[in-house]
Every structure is written in C-alpha cells, then in structure tokens.
Amino acid sequence: MTRSKTTYLIAGLVVIAVVILLAWKWAFRPSESSVGSHKAEISMQASDLVMEFTTNEESANSKYLNKIIELKGIVNAVEVKDQEVTVYLRKEKDLSGVLCSFDKTAIDPAVIKKGEEITIKGLCSGYLMDVVFNKCAIE
Amino acid sequence: MKATIVILFIALTSSLSAQKYVSKNGQISFFSHTPLEDIEAQNNQAASILDASNGDLVINVLVKSFVFKKALMQEHFNENYMESDKFPKATFKGKITNLSTIDFKKDGTYPAEVAGDLTIHGETKQVTQKGSLLVKGNTITITSSFPLVPQDYAIKIPGLVENKIAKEIETKVDITYNPFQ
Numbered sequence: 102m103t104r105s106k107t108t109y110l111i112a113g114l115v116v117i118a119v120v121i122l123l124a125w126k127w128a129f130r131p132s133e134s135s136v137g138s139h140k141a142e143i144s145m146q147a148s149d150l151v152m153e154f155t156t157n158e159e160s161a162n163s164k165y166l167n168k169i170i171e172l173k174g175i176v177n178a179v180e181v182k183d184q185e186v187t188v189y190l191r192k193e194k195d196l197s198g199v200l201c202s203f204d205k206t207a208i209d210p211a212v213i214k215k216g217e218e219i220t221i222k223g224l225c226s227g228y229l230m231d232v233v234f235n236k237c238a239i240e
Numbered sequence: 241m242k243a244t245i246v247i248l249f250i251a252l253t254s255s256l257s258a259q260k261y262v263s264k265n266g267q268i269s270f271f272s273h274t275p276l277e278d279i280e281a282q283n284n285q286a287a288s289i290l291d292a293s294n295g296d297l298v299i300n301v302l303v304k305s306f307v308f309k310k311a312l313m314q315e316h317f318n319e320n321y322m323e324s325d326k327f328p329k330a331t332f333k334g335k336i337t338n339l340s341t342i343d344f345k346k347d348g349t350y351p352a353e354v355a356g357d358l359t360i361h362g363e364t365k366q367v368t369q370k371g372s373l374l375v376k377g378n379t380i381t382i383t384s385s386f387p388l389v390p391q392d393y394a395i396k397i398p399g400l401v402e403n404k405i406a407k408e409i410e411t412k413v414d415i416t417y418n419p420f421q
Contacts, residue, residue, distance in 0.1 A: 129310060129312070130310070130312070131310060131311065132307065132308055132309060132310060132314055133311065166304070166328065167304070167325070182284070187265060187284075200264060200265075202284065202285060202305075226285070226302045226328075227328045227329065229264075229287035229300045229302060230262075230287045233285050233305055235307070
C-alpha cells in the first residue's frame with residue numbers, strides 16, 4: 102500500500118476504536134446520584150403537587166412522572182440514613198406531603214431546619230402515602 | 241352505675257388500642273446473579289401499613305424509586321421490563337397468617353408467615369412467604385428474603401439478554417414500622 106493509504110487506514114481504525122470506547126463508556130455510565138446538573142422542567146409549590154396527586158392520581162401521573170420538578174415547600178422532617186437523607190415537605194394542615202430522597206453527597210442535612218421553606222429539585226417517581234421524589238438536589 | 245360505664249369504656253378502648261403500624265421508608269432490594277452479569281437495585285421508599293389487631297399487611301412500592309448503579313440498567317428496567325409508565329407500582333396485599341404466635345407487646349424476634357396477593361407489572365399472583373418480625377418497644381421490623389420469577393409477572397426478557405438475567409431474582413424486604421398516629 103502507499104504511505105498515505107496506510108495512514109488513512111490507521112486513522113480510520115483509531116477513529117473506530119475511539120467510537121467503540123465512547124459507546125462502551127456511555128453504555129456502562131453510572132447512574133447520577135442527583136438531578137443537580139439538570140434543569141427543572143416544571144416549578145411549583147409542593148402542596149399544590151400533593152393536591153393534584155390526592156385529587157386525581159392518574160392525571161397527576163401522566164403530567165408529572167419522570168419529570169424533573171422544582172418544588173418549594175415547608176420542611177416537616179429530616180431523616181438521615183446510611184447512604185441517603187430524606188426531607189419531608191408538608192404543610193402543617195396537609196395530610197400528605199412530598200418525600201424527597203437525597204443521596205448523602207447531594208445534601209448537608211445540618212443546614213435544613215424544620216419549619217423553614219426550602220426549594221428542591223428532583224425526579225417525580227409517583228404517589229404512595231405521599232408524593233415521592235428521587236435523586237433530589239437543593240436549589 | 242358510673243363505675244360500670246367507666247370500666248366498660250376502658251375495656252372497649254383497650255381492645256381498640258391494638259396498634260396500626262406504618263412505614264414510609266421500607267427497603268426492598270433485589271439481586272440477579274448470572275455468570276455474565278450481576279444486577280442489583282434498591283428501593284428505600286416502600287410504604288406499608290401493618291395492622292397488629294388482625295394481621296393485615298399492605299406494602300406498596302414505586303417502580304421508579306428502584307436505584308441501580310448503572311444508568312442504562314435503570315432505564316431498561318423501567319422502560320422495557322417493568323413498563324413503569326403503565327404500571328408505576330408494585331403491591332402486596334395480604335395478612336400475617338400466624339398472628340396468634342406474635343406478641344406485639346413483648347420484645348423479641350418472631351417467625352412470621354404471610355399470605356396474600358402480589359401484583360407486579362399488572363399481574364397478580366397469590367403468594368405465601370416466610371419472614372421474621374422483630375418487636376422492639378414501639379417499633380416493628382419485618383424482614384424476608386425470597387425469589388421472584390420475572391415470567392410469573394409477564395415480564396418479557398428479550399432473548400438477547402436472557403443469559404444476563406437470573407431465572408429467579410433474589411428479593412429482600414426490610415421494613416421498620418412505627419405506631420400510626
């Protein structure tokens with residue numbers, strides 16, 4: 102082969118190798134521990150979201166499941182476990198609230214005070230006894 | 241007369257005081273082992289109510305709350321296998337069948353047997369399972385470990401990845417309850 106043909110061949114193989122490597126890395130990429138690096142698609146009051154789920158769960162599911170949502174709410178409780186922290190947003194008079202699950206690396210529980218209003222961002226997973234948000238981040 | 245009424249009242253309320261227990265952070269995890277790949281996921285937001293007066297036990301989990309180490313696994317799990325947009329929850333609705341052998345007022349570890357309906361991916365199967373029930377003061381903890389077969393719940397595993405997913409998925413339940421106020 103001529104010199105330039107060999108060069109092209111090698112260059113081509115390198116490009117293919119790099120593409121395969123990048124595809125491999127993408128396929129085995131780790132789960133993000135929080136949605137902190139993403140923009141929220143919706144912004145609302147936690148109590149309004151709770152109201153929608155308790156009124157019509159099916160319609161709320163189709164509106165909010167899988168969405169990254171920014172919520173403003175009152176801290177009712179903070180629970181610290183091994184690998185995660187759960188912040189419970191609930192207004193005093195409401196029966197249900199929003200359980201926001203944070204990876205321990207995404208939040209410093211010491212700065213969250215009961216009774217204060219905070220803004221968080223997370224992925225809406227659905228509704229059980231409360232609305233559940235996963236992979237949360239503080240806004 | 242007044243004394244009788246008071247005694248009757250106390251008797252009534254003490255029989256009604258058999259507790260309902262609740263948990264909002266139950267842990268459900270599963271593990272699939274094959275020579276080709278190990279897959280595991282954990283859900284820390286299982287919601288459950290246990291009624292100590294009659295043994296009624298309900299456990300609900302959101303499929304989207306299962307966390308995997310690899311992003312693509314979580315995506316496949318939700319979109320292809322569990323179809324979690326269509327079936328967002330998995331539910332167990334049943335009873336502790338050996339309730340009479342458990343003393344909720346006495347600390348200790350009791351073997352527990354449950355029977356009921358398990359609904360996953362829209363499919364319901366009657367199941368019976370053994371586990372452990374720990375009483376510690378006001379707190380109850382239920383633990384159990386059992387296999388689940390994806391095919392039982394109409395979960396379709398494509399031929400391409402058949403060898404990467406175990407025929408029986410080892411499932412663990414670990415739920416701690418507090419009295420329902």
